[in-house]
Amino acid sequence: MSMKTADRVAEPACTILAAEGVEAATMRRRLTPSASRPWRSTSTTPNCEALLAAVADRALRTRGELGRARRFPDGFRDGASPSFTKIVTLVEEGMRDGLLRPDDPLEVAMTVTATAQGLVQLYLGGRIGLAEDEFRALCTRATRRVLDGVRA
Missing domain, CATH: 1.10.10 (Arc Repressor Mutant, subunit A)
Structure with missing residues (x-):
């Protein structure tokens, strides 16, 4: 074309x-x-x-x-992305409270969100053949698997 x-x-x-x-x-x-x-x-x-x-x-x-595309990591530091900053804050709280093991909060937040974002892109692109409620359950299970990998 x-x-x-x-x-x-x-x-x-x-x-x-x-x-x-x-x-x-x-x-x-x-x-x-x-x-x-x-x-x-x-x-x-x-x-x-x-x-x-x-x-x-x-x-x-x-x-x-x-020129609006953010690039990891600099484009996600210091509140540059309000929605991502909320995830980073939750990760930092989880680490402080002992729910998550100490690590780089920015990288952990990226790992968690990248999993969900990737699944959503696959779903919207027709690559995942599930009904919406089944897809949401898949996202929940995938996020839990990621969190179990970083949990203290």
């Missing part, structure tokens, strides 16, 4: 994803830039995988161009 075609196809798909979420982003909902007709498979945009790759490429380029 050419870059021009990829951008033209990915832009409306990104808009749908941002506004309505993953469930709304179906192949029938992909719209042309004019929004006048549904996106359809052609020789230049052969399938859903190609469209998803274009959306991912666009998102990565956009983040890189804006």
Whole structure:
């Protein structure tokens, strides 16, 4: 797929994803830039995988161009990421209280969150074939396994 075609196809798909979420982003909902007709498979945009790759490429380029992508470890220190900072704080408390063995709180927090994030990405990418409640249970079990590995 050419870059021009990829951008033209990915832009409306990104808009749908941002506004309505993953469930709304179906192949029938992909719209042309004019929004006048549904996106359809052609020789230049052969399938859903190609469209998803274009959306991912666009998102990565956009983040890189804006310079907002955080990089571990510096981009996660000193409150640079409010949501990640909460996890680091919980890890530090667990270490202080003896629930977790002493270690680098930033790395432990990254390990725990990376497991959950990876599972979510696999699930949203269709690589995990479970119902939502079963998937949530899988995430809980995986997180427990990680924590059991760092527990004092």
